[in-house]
Amino acid sequence: MYVESDFDNRYKRRLQQKLQRLRWQHWRLDPLLCLALLLLSGVGLTILFSASDGNWKMVIEQSMRLLVGVIIMLILARIPPQRYQQWSAWAYVFSIILLLCVLLLGHIGMGAQRWLGAGPIRFQPSEFLKITTPLLLASWFHEKKSPLAVKHISVALVIIALPAALILLQPDLGTAVLLILSGGFIICLAGLRLRNILFSVSILICASPIIWHFMHGYQRNRLLTFLHPERDPLGKGYHIIQSEIAVGSGGWIGKGFMHGTQSHLSFLPTHTTDFIFSVLAEEWGFIGCLILLIIYALVLFQAFRVAFAGQYRFERLLAGGLCCSFACSAMINIAMVIGLLPVVGVPLPLVSYGGTSLLAFMASFGMIMSIGAHRKLLPT
């Protein structure tokens, strides 16, 4: 008679665990990350339902986009990271060409040329660059020794500056800022001397008058309004003031789902896109905001774990860069809505209504999962 030994049990359990992981690994997915993303999307759709005054059409449309995003994520997760490194340059060039197309023959949308249309599908190529730029940067720094040499950094700066300039021409300050920030983070992650950081910060301060000179009127107004929202309470400062009223009147637990007066009576500007966080804050209160922040933290934590565990420099840099891009987008949006930063058009990732940004973030999570799942046994 065979007696089940302690060893057998342990073996069985391990086998079961392996089988379990294999099932996820077959899809090269990260279960915890998937769960966090699902949670985030669910919360996003719920807020959108209220923000759009119970407009099912908008919610269904957004769900369809989410579905497309998930499919893209599944596909990208199965592609090994080596492929990304090989394709990085081509992807970058391709997206730059798309961006040029926008400038040349883009449709006019929201006072700026951001859209590129193909039949019923319209998309913003600038969102693609939020992926392809970190991709190229990561592959550029892959074999560069840290701390980086100045010439290597210069090349990286050109890689960032080219799309950033094109996006600023559209003009789309928010996306350009995000691009520059995520690029900067990758450079930092790749290794930068402290004195170089100080040097670039001082250059930025010196260049600020020049930047001011090249800013569009509406961008200048936004900055001025951020500094003094009471300057023009019914004009430029109106958005910030109404948004702060919405957030502030939420209190601990909020006014209740679908009962936010600021959003439903149209005091909030663009409450389905950039200002959707105010809707959440008004209807779900401080608790709701904290829960959303925790979900974001969960997503980031899981994604950063992949970055930490990355086997190659390219993988680490790419995962880290994409994580930073995601984190910046979320934080800049929230900070803007609650009056910590000037109003720039940055969407709340996976919550704001809008397709291209959602697809871009899902794609980046697909790549992160691919990095997490494709592991090799390395000689130690």
Next chain:
Amino acid sequence: MKKSLINPHAAKKAFNRRALLLLLGLVLFALLIALRLFMLQILEHKRYTTLSTKNLLTLIPIAPKRGLIYDRDGTLIASNKTSFRVSIIPERTPHMKATLVYLQHLLGTSPSLGKQVLWRLHRHRPYEHVPYLNKLTPKQLSLLSVNAYRLPGVVIDPDLKRQYPLKNIFAAPIGYMTHLSLKHIPAAQRTNYSATSSIGSAGIEKSDEQLLHGHVGAQAIEIDASGHTVRSLTHLAPTPGQDLILTLSTALQKTAMQALGKETGAVVALDPNNGAVLAMASTPSFDPNWFINGFSKAAYQQVFAAKQSPLFNLADHGQFAIGSTIKPFYALMALDQHVISPQDAIFDRGWFQIPNTKHIYHDWKLSGHGWVNVSKAIMVSCDTYFYHLATLLSIYSMDNILQQFGFGKATGVGLSNERCGVIPSPHWKQKNIGRPWYTGDKILTIIGQGFLLATPLQLANATQFLANKGVAYRPHLIQARINPQGQIITTSPVAEPTVHLTHPENWHVVQAAMQQVILNPEGTGEHFGHPPYTVAAKTGTTQLYGHNRDEERSRTNIPKHLRNNHLFIAYAPVNHPRIVVAVIVEHAAQAASVARKVMDRAWLLTHHFQTDVPTRAKKLVHPVSIVSSAHLSKETLALTTLKTHSPG
């Protein structure tokens, strides 16, 4: 993947260090966000809740009651008639479609109306009154009232509409009201007019719009996220418009309108003791009620297709050549400046020629008047005498005379767009006609032809100077207004600059001559007849058709619109004048008889000019409830009104 040249372990360690640092930065920023959220949502929650609640206050504007207009005797000229309108409040109507069908059966309205209302509902907030049917008949009103319990959310709103009980009698001075479009209101006034549907477009209704309209009131309500009323808050009653008591007398006005009849013309009667306008008539006329209740086809034709628009008030807008009525003014000042003396006489052969020229100026009487001095010249309206006088005066001194009597400028009666007339001068002619000044222009000016133009109101105003021997008061239409507190605020007369003569007896020379115009069988005012009171008058005739004297046509052959205009100025009684009248009748000779009828009526009204023209305005003092400004603070009001201008 290419083989890395870097020590993988060291690189990973360095990366992790940096990534941790970065993560730390992100966490710090997240904490900052959480802190800010805590500040906004917990610490300052109360303040922001207040602000958010203020956003929820919505003001429903309430239209003020428009001020009434009375004549000097207290007769209502313009009032507000209540009509009833049935409206639907969507948030109180549980079964909208059933309600609309029931209303349709009850009121006998067309099914398309229900569809229209259903379609309009989307544009209204749930608490707003959506109008269904205007101007309910008494039968519809009672049907609705009886069935009110079956129609939750259906309300009957009173609607005040302007009404003019005397129809066309006061059309000229009162003007009319037209539908208001907020586009044409200056931005500062838009809030005040947010509940008003019509606005004064001519006459007193326009010029005193501010007084008559009053100030908008508001009902503050609190709404929830879906726009439904949570509760009614304060009620800020509108400030009603001020009632106006005019100087016009209905009796005189009626007489003037009837006397003018179907002719085109204007009558202005003034009280020379204070400048009060007693009558201001203009024909053809219109009924201002048409603008409120809608035009019939005939009425529309009469108003908008006529050659001479009835909407045009001839009394203050019509600029006419005033003909011989100007002669007493020139004669008076020429006497006073010693250009002529009362005894100076010329022999009138019926024509006049400027020395060294060929052109001949005819007198109106072909045979001439014989020996003529200034008194006779006024009495028989001798043109030749004044042609001579014109050669003695410069055009500048002639213009100066006209200016002294108030010609060439608006009288300031208070009606909008009052015309100024024209005092012709060489400069004026060069600028407007583009030709140099000829002596002939001066000759025409002195008999009130040529380029000289004046309104009947200006003419009446100038006649005041003759009646009062140099004193005149600014013509005014509003005797008093009653403010919302019920106090009567009377208008005090404003004296015009006095005309001083070096020899005051010259007033009497001219006045005696003007009396002879009526009394003397040779006088031109024979049509006036012999009234039981003393009158000083002057006639005037202006030629519109320059016919050749040699082929004199019979007057009846000339088409009506080319026949002469007739004017008449007069005041009575001569010693203590009570009334000044200026009349113009276009293309017909009734001017003198129109003036006679008006003056006779005034004579009767004032008991043979013994008493003042009666004013019973005092009886109008009625207790007007003083409107309290409720409990709605101004601050709240300002905040909520501002909201309506918010962008986005």
